[in-house]
Amino acid sequence: MVSLQAALTREHRDIDAGIEAFVADLDRGVIDPEPLLNAFEALRRHIYLEEEFLFPAIRQSGLVMPVLVMLREHGTLWQLMDTLTELLEGNDRADVGDVLLSTCRELLGALDQHNSKEEPIIYPHAATDLTEEAAADLADFLETGTTPDGWACEAAR
Template sequence: MTHDPLPPVRLSVVLEAGCRTIEQHIDDYLARRGGPTVAARRLGEAVAALREHIYVQEELVFPLLREAGMEGPVHAMSLDHYQLWETLDRLDADLATPGTPDVRTAARILQAELDRHTSTERPVILAHVEDTLTERQQATLLNQLSHAHTPPGWTCADPSEPGQL
């Protein structure tokens, strides 16, 4: 009995899966799926996962895409990441006081910002990752993604500030 080799894991699929999980966790919170405790935990997981997603893209993926000539699209996504990071900071502050209406409002704002961001990121960045990066770069990134964690104290830089990026 022979086994067909597994198809290679695509970088865009891995990055997309992270986006979908984050979106699902926010949806779970807003729909209060699983009850208030589970829903609140899901929102906390979404916040942490989105911070890590932003870190991975800003520090690992985007530098390679910039080198490959995608400066404009990457800059636009970095501006979105900075805005999302600020929203995450506000949401973290609201989460410190569970049950406040500010948490639901902030979660809705985050959901809207994330929907807008991913509707651009998917066709502009994710759809071109495999075409733009070499197979070696993709393999290296996939390996890095499996071990990447946002370092304590890391924050998303404002790409509109001189000297950033």
């Protein structure tokens, strides 16, 4: 079994790759929403599992400020996904390609900022701060879990 830390980091890479695939199409003038919408589904689920299964224990072990920063940044990522989803749904404006491109770049930048702190500061605690039971729940969710309908991250409620 791969470590939780490795599995969570792998999700970051996969989500980035989906957004980058959408941007690569867009650069050629093609709007194919599928890789972006798949990446959003994965990112919402990733944020859900962090906030529900991972952060509470890490916060309790004393990492209060870093977890608050992560929660706030999730709010920014959530907002950018909402903006992009609306743009894709109502893509009748003439400059939609430009706006999609600049907003995707903003999202990729925000993800980089977020992940480059989360990976070294938060994720090592996945191995030390979770009870055996909580670690097993998280591992199960990583394999088969889905975000509950209507769930929004803490900073977007």
